Amino acid sequence: MQAELVLDARNGTGESPVWHAAEQALYWVDIPARTLNRWHASEGHAQWHADEMIACIAPRADAPGAWIAGMESGLFSLAPQAGGTLAATALAPVAHAVPAMRFNDGRCDRQGRFWAGTMLQDMAAGARVGRLYSYAKGSAGAAMRLDDFIVPNGLAFSPDGRTMYLSDSHPAVQAIWSFDYDTDTGTPHNRRLFADMKPLPGRPDGAAMDADGCYWICGNDAGLVHRFTPQGRLDRSLEVPVKKPAMCAFGGPALDTLFVTSIRPGGVDLSDQPLAGGVFALRPGVAGVPEPAFGG
Incomplete structure (x- = not known):
């Protein structure tokens, strides 16, 4: 498949590609x-600049055109502005375990x-200081749910939301x-x-779910996107x-296109991969499920 x-x-x-169905557009x-x-x-392509690194996004159900985002110092609401800037409103500041941390992968259940x-x-340090947080509309702050990670990634929820x-x-x-995921309380166990x-090619990076309940994950360093069955x-x-490849997302009018974002590493010879950092599309023969909006 090409x-x-x-x-x-x-x-x-x-990172964090999200198909916006109402706009028929891909964001990342x-x-x-x-x-x-x-x-x-x-x-075509448009972009907006923020004052902090943006790592993950999800559309907001209660604010059309705005996004919830995991950034460096916490969770923010971002609203694109004319002139290519982003209006940022802090939602939930986070006290990181150590300095020089940021958010990474994220999405809505x-x-x-x-x-x-x-x-x-500094991923090379291998420090197990990564944490997983959840944040619900109206919450006083982000709740720390799991810890002891180096680079938490590949977050996804099954079509029925129970895994x-x-x-x-x-x-x-x-x-x-x-x-197992309690959909009423938002508790994983x-x-x-x-x-x-x-033993497989590539490190696990960002992920997506298809309508059959299969889990797609980018094999970073291997140039592959893998699909795992629910088993x-x-x-x-x-x-x-x-x-x-960094993360994938289903999109297109029928949600049957798998979009893939990627990384363009600095300081290395890219002659064998001149398109590094590009956005790609695959037609895997299956469809995805709509991406939930925050507070929806």
């Missing part, structure tokens, strides 16, 4: 560039609660876990190993023309 180049974005770290972030990006098939993990920006998936991307871990990716069996791997 991956199609959507945009030669040259993102340092393209470039973490080090501190930008929110939008691509529309006929309107099926009930509209926002979940996001934190990591030390939560989470990974750790660090080379020392490379594991994906599944949890019964954690178990879903897939050990150490944790790897049943297919699709190629993209870059080494570091």
Whole structure:
């Protein structure tokens, strides 16, 4: 299956793609560039700049055009402005375990609660200071739910919302876990190993769910996007023309296009992957499920 180049974005770290059905547009972030990006098939590419790094986003149900975002110092509401800026309103500041941390992967559960993990920006340090937080509309602040992670990633929820998936991307871990998820209280429990990716190509990065309940996750460093069945069996791997796919999301009018963002590493020879940092599209033959909005 041939991956199609959507945009030669040259993102340092393209992350958190989200298909906005009402606009028929794809949104995503470039973490080090501190930008929110939008691509529309006929309107092209637009971007807005923030004062902090943006790591993960979800649309807000109660504020059309605005987004909830995990950034460096906490969770914010972001509203794109004319002139390419973002109006940021703090929702839930977070006291990180140590300095120089930021949010990483995140998304909403099926009930509209926002979940996001934190990591030390110096990933090579291998510090287990990462935490997973949840935040519900009207909450006094973000609640710390799980800890002892290096790079929490791969957050996803099954179509019925009753299973939560989470990974750790660090080379020392490379594991994906599944949890039973109480949709009434927003509580994950019964954690178990879903897939050990150490013997597989690529480290686990960002993920998406399809309508069959299968879990798609980017194999960072391997140029692959893997699909696991609900039983944790790897049943297919699709190629993209870059080494570091970062996160995937289903979109398009029928939600049957798998968009993939990627990383353009600095200080290395990119002659064998000139499109690194681009956004790609795959046609996997299955459809995804709509992405929930915050507070929806």
